[in-house]
Amino acid sequence: MNARDDAALNRPSHAPALWRDLRRFTDARVGLGRAGTAVPTAAHLDFQEAHARARDAVWSALDVPALAAAIGLPVTLVHSSAPDRRTYLLRPDLGRRLADGVTLPHAPGSVALVVADGLCAIGVQRHAPAVLQRLLPMLPLPAGPVVIAEQARVALGDDIAERIGAAAVVVMIGERPGLSTTDSLGLYITWAPRRGRTDAERNCISNVRPGGMGYDDAAAKAAWLLRAAQGLGATGVALKDEMPATALPAP
Known part of the structure; x- marks a missing residue:
């Protein structure tokens, strides 16, 4: 991936068509972009929320x-x-x-x-x-x-x-x-x-x-x-x- 692709990937509203198309077929986290050496804040917060939901689901009980x-x-x-x-x-x-x-x-x-x-x-x-x-x-x-x-x-x-x-x-x-x-x-x-x-x-x-x-x-x-x-x-x-x-x- 070149510098131009990197820049595009860091702007969620301008994500390359390749990533937009791939997201149609999977719930997996693909094409998140990056901010420096980490993922963008929005992606990081989304991951934390998903992790918390998974932990809660393990403790869920049947009605x-x-x-x-x-x-x-x-x-x-x-x-x-x-x-x-x-x-x-x-x-x-x-x-x-x-x-x-x-x-x-x-x-x-x-x-x-x-x-x-x-x-x-x-x-x-x-x-x-x-x-x-x-x-x-x-x-x-x-x-x-x-x-x-x-x-x-x-x-x-x-x-x-x-x-x-x-x-x-x-x-x-x-x-x-x-x-x-x-x-x-x-x-x-x-x-x-x-x-x-x-x-x-x-x-x-x-x-x-x-x-x-x-x-x-x-x-x-x-x-x-x-x-x-x-x-x-x-x-x-x-x-x-x-x-x-x-x-x-x-x-």
């Missing part, structure tokens, strides 16, 4: 009554072994197993559906009901109980599904917030779930939100992966996502 009402189906409420948010963040292992005394309905051969707060309850609150409503009619197996789990890690779904007797589990969980989004939902699909399963034994659909993967596409991919897992008898590294691709939407 369980509102979430259950938005789902519109009977739900079972459970809690992990982490008694509070601070313990959950400091002890990931406790978020992977159910609290003592939890009872769950038995539904052998079903798909257990777990809606969990994870690291970003905001994303779950906003997006999980819409994805669930689209996914239910597409399931290749009977739908099991819908379980809302608090202080949950992904692996908590294995513990839940094993007790239900489910053939598979779909965990809809809040993803770790970043500097460009604080409301991202992830879907984790595991065949023959049981305690002790590893992340290599599940498939993940990430960045589900209006600014990422849309609800319809996420539900369709989850249903495709479940059908493929049923035929293969496995998920994770054994199951390759070969679902036919669709055209990308225009920016």
